Amino acid sequence: MKIVADHGTCEGLGMCEAMADQFFEVGEDGVVRVLDETPPEAEREFVDAAVRACPVAALRLQD
Template sequence: MKIVADRDRCEGLGMCEAMADHFFEVGEDGFVHILDEEPAEEYRTELSAAVDACPVLALTLQG
């Protein structure tokens, strides 16, 4: 599984960080930074919820 962020869509709202702060961080530049791009499968449910919470659809899970 891989986390992909579309920086063109990202508005730095931080919903992903609020739901999974060990995978996402909104930087000083106002964009999401992925802290672990290829997390273990055991985190799929948590990451799916964080991805779904993005109001601008800037995040996806691949694989």
């Protein structure tokens, strides 16, 4: 599993960071940074929920 962020779509709303701050961080520039692009499979449900919470669909999981 890999987290992919579309920086052109990201609006820096921070829902991902609020739900999973060990994997996502919204920087001073208002764009998400993925802190761990390849989280452990055991975290899939947790990461998937944070990805789905993005209101502009700037995040996705790639297998």
